[in-house]
Amino acid sequence: MVKLVAMYKKPADVDAFEKHYKEIHTPLAKKMPNLQKMEVTHLFGSPGGEPKFYMMAEMYFESKDIMMASLSSEEGKAAAKDVMSFAGDILHMMFGHVD
Amino acid sequence: MVKLVAMYKKPADVDAFEKHYKEIHTPLAKKMPNLQKMEVTHLFGSPGGEPKFYMMAEMYFESKDIMMASLSSEEGKAAAKDVMSFAGDILHMMFGHVD
Numbered sequence: 001m002v003k004l005v006a007m008y009k010k011p012a013d014v015d016a017f018e019k020h021y022k023e024i025h026t027p028l029a030k031k032m033p034n035l036q037k038m039e040v041t042h043l044f045g046s047p048g049g050e051p052k053f054y055m056m057a058e059m060y061f062e063s064k065d066i067m068m069a070s071l072s073s074e075e076g077k078a079a080a081k082d083v084m085s086f087a088g089d090i091l092h093m094m095f096g097h098v099d
Numbered sequence: 100m101v102k103l104v105a106m107y108k109k110p111a112d113v114d115a116f117e118k119h120y121k122e123i124h125t126p127l128a129k130k131m132p133n134l135q136k137m138e139v140t141h142l143f144g145s146p147g148g149e150p151k152f153y154m155m156a157e158m159y160f161e162s163k164d165i166m167m168a169s170l171s172s173e174e175g176k177a178a179a180k181d182v183m184s185f186a187g188d189i190l191h192m193m194f195g196h197v198d
Contacts, residue, residue, distance in 0.1 A: 041195035094150040096140035
């Protein structure tokens with residue numbers, strides 16, 4: 001199992017971010033082929049004080065090849081284009097192997 | 100559902116980190132009361148180049164109160180003390196609400 005991890009720093013306009021993420025981006029992301037599960041987490045604290053990120057989204061796929069093919073699909077490109085349009089400056093994406 | 104998210108930057112000595120994490124830290128973390136699930140992910144890439152983190156561990160609990168009580172327990176303190184001893188300088192921990 002692998003996952004795409006999208007880490008978002010705090011947006012300048014939280015309400016606008018939440019509205020776009022929920023109404024526009026989530027439906028696009030969920031259309032990505034072979035997406036098995038999507039988990040969104042809002043970070044509310046840290047033992048060290050402030051959390052470095054505001055939100056994270058994790059998208060699970062069966063294998064690296066399947067994930068990469070999904071990202072390269074029309075649906076994957078549409079989701080990527082959308083996220084860059086409203087959150088490109090606060091986003092760090094990573095690929096991970098789930099142990 | 101809530102989770103404790105531990106993000107690790109790349110350790111100076113990867114082999115020593117992996118050995119300690121697997122043999123010492125994981126058994127301590129799994130003793131934390133009311134831990135429902137623990138998921139460890141090794142980050143291997145990023146669309147933007149290098150991933151900012153090397154590994155992440157996610158520990159799931161039923162509620163914030165249960166998570167905080169677990170962290171304050173003897174087992175929670177032992178796990179925290181251990182992680183600070185070998186990875187305190189590369190670790191960022193966050194609390195999150197799973198949507």
